[in-house]
Amino acid sequence: MSDNYQENINRNTLLFGKDIEERIVGTHQISENKVRLYIRNGNAVESRDESYYPFFFLSEEMLLDGFAPANDEKYWLIKLQGGNFYRFLAIFKSQYNYRNALDYVASKSRSSSDEENDSGFPSNLTYSRGDAVTQFLLQTGKTLFKGMVFEDLYRMQLDIETYYKPEKSTRSKVSIGSDPIIIISLSDNRGWEHVIHTKEISEKELLLELVKIIRLKDPDVIEGHNIFSFDLSYIQRRCELHGVALRIGRDGSEPRSYPASIRFAERSIDYPFFDIAGRHVIDTFFLVQNYDVAKRSMPGYGLKVAAKFFGFASPDRTYVEYSEIADLWDKNPERLLDYALDDVRETEQIAALLSGNNFYMTRMMPYTYAQTSRMGPAAKIEALFVREYLKEKHSLPKPEIGQQHTGGFTEVFLKGILGPIVYADVESLYPSIMLSYDICPKSDERRIFPKILTDLKDLRFEAKKSAKEEKKKGNNALANNYDAMQASFKILINAMYGYLGFSIGIFNDYEEADRVTTTGQEIARRMIKEFESRGCKVIEVDTDGILFVPPPHIQSKKDEINLVEEVSSVMPKGITIGYDGRFRKMISYLKKNYALLDYDGTIKLKGSSLISRSGEKFGREFIRKGFEKLLDEDVQGLHDLYVSYKEMILNHQWAIDDFSRTETLKNTMEQYTADTESGKRPRSITYELALKRNLSVNKGDRITYYVSGSGLQSSHYDKGRLADEWNRSKPDENTQFYLKRLDEFTQKFLPFFKPQDFSSIFSSDTLFSFSPEGIELIKEIRHKETDSVDDDDIPF
DNA sequence: AGCTGTGGCAGGGAGG
DNA sequence: CCTCCCTGCCAC
Numbered sequence: 001m002s003d004n005y006q007e008n009i010n011r012n013t014l015l016f017g018k019d020i021e022e023r024i025v026g027t028h029q030i031s032e033n034k035v036r037l038y039i040r041n042g043n044a045v046e047s048r049d050e051s052y053y054p055f056f057f058l059s060e061e062m063l064l065d066g067f068a069p070a071n072d073e074k075y076w077l078i079k080l081q082g083g084n085f086y087r088f089l090a091i092f093k094s095q096y097n098y099r100n101a102l103d104y105v106a107s108k109s110r111s112s113s114d115e116e117n118d119s120g121f122p123s124n125l126t127y128s129r130g131d132a133v134t135q136f137l138l139q140t141g142k143t144l145f146k147g148m149v150f151e152d153l154y155r156m157q158l159d160i161e162t163y164y165k166p167e168k169s170t171r172s173k174v175s176i177g178s179d180p181i182i183i184i185s186l187s188d189n190r191g192w193e194h195v196i197h198t199k200e201i202s203e204k205e206l207l208l209e210l211v212k213i214i215r216l217k218d219p220d221v222i223e224g225h226n227i228f229s230f231d232l233s234y235i236q237r238r239c240e241l242h243g244v245a246l247r248i249g250r251d252g253s254e255p256r257s258y259p260a261s262i263r264f265a266e267r268s269i270d271y272p273f274f275d276i277a278g279r280h281v282i283d284t285f286f287l288v289q290n291y292d293v294a295k296r297s298m299p300g301y302g303l304k305v306a307a308k309f310f311g312f313a314s315p316d317r318t319y320v321e322y323s324e325i326a327d328l329w330d331k332n333p334e335r336l337l338d339y340a341l342d343d344v345r346e347t348e349q350i351a352a353l354l355s356g357n358n359f360y361m362t363r364m365m366p367y368t369y370a371q372t373s374r375m376g377p378a379a380k381i382e383a384l385f386v387r388e389y390l391k392e393k394h395s396l397p398k399p400e401i402g403q404q405h406t407g408g409f410t411e412v413f414l415k416g417i418l419g420p421i422v423y424a425d426v427e428s429l430y431p432s433i434m435l436s437y438d439i440c441p442k443s444d445e446r447r448i449f450p451k452i453l454t455d456l457k458d459l460r461f462e463a464k465k466s467a468k469e470e471k472k473k474g475n476n477a478l479a480n481n482y483d484a485m486q487a488s489f490k491i492l493i494n495a496m497y498g499y500l501g502f503s504i505g506i507f508n509d510y511e512e513a514d515r516v517t518t519t520g521q522e523i524a525r526r527m528i529k530e531f532e533s534r535g536c537k538v539i540e541v542d543t544d545g546i547l548f549v550p551p552p553h554i555q556s557k558k559d560e561i562n563l564v565e566e567v568s569s570v571m572p573k574g575i576t577i578g579y580d581g582r583f584r585k586m587i588s589y590l591k592k593n594y595a596l597l598d599y600d601g602t603i604k605l606k607g608s609s610l611i612s613r614s615g616e617k618f619g620r621e622f623i624r625k626g627f628e629k630l631l632d633e634d635v636q637g638l639h640d641l642y643v644s645y646k647e648m649i650l651n652h653q654w655a656i657d658d659f660s661r662t663e664t665l666k667n668t669m670e671q672y673t674a675d676t677e678s679g680k681r682p683r684s685i686t687y688e689l690a691l692k693r694n695l696s697v698n699k700g701d702r703i704t705y706y707v708s709g710s711g712l713q714s715s716h717y718d719k720g721r722l723a724d725e726w727n728r729s730k731p732d733e734n735t736q737f738y739l740k741r742l743d744e745f746t747q748k749f750l751p752f753f754k755p756q757d758f759s760s761i762f763s764s765d766t767l768f769s770f771s772p773e774g775i776e777l778i779k780e781i782r783h784k785e786t787d788s789v790d791d792d793d794i795p796f
Numbered sequence: 797a798g799c800t801g802t803g804g805c806a807g808g809g810a811g812g
Numbered sequence: 813c814c815t816c817c818c819t820g821c822c823a824c
Contacts, residue, residue, distance in 0.1 A: 087798085094808095109814085197816065206801075250818055258797090259797075260797075260798075260805085261797070261799085262798090262799095263798080263799060263800095265821090265822090268798090268799085374802065375798090376798080376799060377800060378799070378800045378801095379799080379800095381800085404801065404802075405802095406802075407801070407802025407803055407824090408801095408802065408803065408823090408824060409802075409803095410802095410823085410824085425824095429824090430801095494800090495800055495801095496800090497800080497801070498800030498801045499800060499801090500800090500801085501801050501802085502799080502800050502801075502807060503797090503799085503800095504799070505800080514802075517801085542803090542824060543802090543803085543823080543824045544824070545823095545824075566812060590804080590805070591803080591804055591805080591823090592803075592804055592805075592822070592823045592824080593804085593805070593822090593823090606823070607804090607805075607822065607823070608804075608806070608820085608821050608822040608823080609805050609806060609822090610803090610822095611821095611822080612805085612820080612822070613820095613821070613822090614805075614806085614807085614821060615806085615807095615821095616818060654806075663819095663820075664820075664821090666819075666820075667819095677809085680818090681809090681817090681819075682808070682809035682810060682817085682818070682819090683808095683809070683810095683817060684808080684819080685808090715808075715809060715810090716808085717808085717809075744807090745808090755798055
């Protein structure tokens with residue numbers, strides 16, 4: 001794979017090398033607005049005259065080969081890799097203040113005497129894929145002018161309802177465009193709301209009305225929850241069926257859609273991207289998921305769940321089940337219209353909360369707002385590099401082949417039920433190391449890496465300061481904007497380390513990535529040693545954070561803070577340890593798996609073995625409640641809990657949500673069948689179920705299922721049933737299987753008891769009544785000696 | 797086509 | 813049974 005990939009780079013790379021200019025053999029100015037560029041492989045490129053914009057001439061052909069501006073020989077724009085449009089725009093933005101450029105374009109278009117067109121752009125400007133300048137201008141539109149703040153964007157929200165009659169009650173996917181659209185609800189960020197529906201007009205008229213409204217309101221941004229995969233795809237399909245031209249672009253063009261994908265940590269989602277000329281389409285579904293990558297605290301990503309999570313859902317909000325929509329439309333349409341409006345209102349609030357950082361990021365990126373919103377951070381870092389290199393007329397390197405070898409230091413020293421607990425962590429560990437230890441990729445001959453990092457750090461500092469000042473003055477709106485700004489800097493700062501080890505980043509450097517992580521490990525060891533030497537019992541260390549029990553004479557919070565500050569003061573220059581919280585108790589279970597009991601009584605569980613969403617809900621609850629009992633040292637309560645769960649399972653006294661499991665399908669069905677048939681991967685219950693039920697599933701889809709049948713066999717992959725198929729009055733879930741699952745969950749409590757105590761607690765044997773008498777909790781288990789932390793060769 | 801990294805645990809199928 | 817290997821999910 002990697003060999004193929006390298007070959008691909010070589011084939012697609014036109015101008016990589018020591019110096020870009022070496023490949024340019026000559027330019028010839030044909031007229032004021034035309035230039036011919038000759039490059040070494042013999043291709044001659046003639047520019048087109050783009051009279052409305054004198055700075056650049058870009059065309060499809062030029063994108064393929066390269067171009068030079070007519071009036072200024074200093075600037076070159078070179079194609080680097082197939083399809084990597086963004087690498088061009090880096091220079092486009094960096095050489096000229098693009099906001100001024102856009103002001104210029106806007107003034108031109110305003111003065112053009114063109115009455116037919118209400119878009120603000122000349123109508124002779126046709127929108128086509130290859131025309132980079134046109135595309136750039138139309139996409140950016142008038143939305144990113146100098147001095148703008150996020151609130152200045154005119155944002156419109158859109159949501160559709162379709163007439164879906166559930167036939168067989170399975171939640172199998174509805175295919176795009178199969179049912180008519182009955183309601184389109186719209187709102188904007190200035191308090192306007194509007195709903196159109198098919199009680200009075202036909203679906204075709206509804207679609208025409210939508211086009212009319214969008215063109216009349218002329219929003220800069222169109223927002224929706226799952227708008228790419230659902231609303232826009234659906235609207236487009238219905239328009240096709242009715243022969244309606246969806247002319248919602250600022251130049252009157254129809255949306256251009258192409259397959260794209262987006263990644264959230266380990267998951268990758270395919271979706272059709274919609275490019276609407278002159279506007280930016282923002283999917284709040286992606287914003288929400290991106291938010292949760294860092295936080296990992298949301299119960300789900302649907303609009304309703306997200307709105308509740310962020311506290312936007314109004315108490316009298318209308319809720320309608322997906323399967324009820326058609327029925328409700330026939331019987332009580334008013335309620336459905338209310339529901340539809342609630343959707344757009346919530347979408348607006350989510351976007352307002354989560355879009356600010358993308359907006360401010362766009363100002364420093366050679367991408368449009370829409371692109372910035374759906375792009376990963378590594379590509380953004382690279383854009384900053386490319387901008388600087390092109391500005392300095394320096395060539396760009398190829399990615400290095402290889403891999404990173406090390407990561408963070410993780411160790412558990414003590415297991416059990418421990419307390420009191422102090423949590424401390426190194427502030428911005430990797431960025432601090434990169435700054436203090438002069439990290440820079442070797443291919444970065446101009447040494448841009450440290451410069452970008454320092455600049456971003458300073459910018460963030462300034463933005464944070466401004467946010468604070470504005471807040472003090474009571475300017476909350478402005479303070480929020482500065483806060484969004486500093487958040488966007490933070491995202492980039494944190495992504496810079498990841499970029500070093502990014503396999504196709506052109507400035508990657510695995511050795512430097514390793515140098516960051518190994519330095520981080522050394523710092524972690526040093527931190528352990530310093531806390532230990534001050535009488536602390538270190539429990540767990542993970543990368544940059546440490547959990548420990550302070551010595552007995554450290555009692556108050558203030559003492560704890562002083563202790564952390566003392567250790568911080570002996571750390572290497574540029575490395576600061578911050579006090580990050582205190583807890584009454586904790587349960588240390590495994591690496592990256594523990595429970596924390598706050599002083600206000602709340603419990604936080606961490607780690608995949610304790611809170612994994614792939615497990616059954618009843619299991620997670622059982623563990624959570626059990627850990628509560630454990631923290632209370634309530635052995636009787638633990639036993640009672642076990643017995644009550646066992647009875648619940650035996651008597652089927654539960655709901656489908658309690659025992660169903662939801663899994664994400666990471667591969668396509670084709671990939672799965674190919675892999676299983678070749679023996680490359682084992683069969684999996686979710687894919688098998690999708691095959692059996694003939695569900696049309698895509699990569700990234702989630703299936704909720706349970707295990708049916710009776711008895712325990714070695715494999716259950718053919719015993720799955722869809723959650724919707726479960727019937728409370730005729731429960732057919734596999735009781736033995738779920739009892740076995742309960743016993744698997746009880747294993748989490750194994751380390752805290754003697755074996756015979758453990759088996760008497762987790763037994764419902766009624767012959768002998770259970771008594772907690774004599775059962776002792778194992779509170780402290782030495783798992784690893786801190787002495788083994790070797791710090792002899794720490795080069796400080 | 798586009799893509800930030802490593803470390804760690806659980807679960808399940810397959811095969812010895 | 814046990815081990816191996818893969819996937820999915822999570823911590824940082």
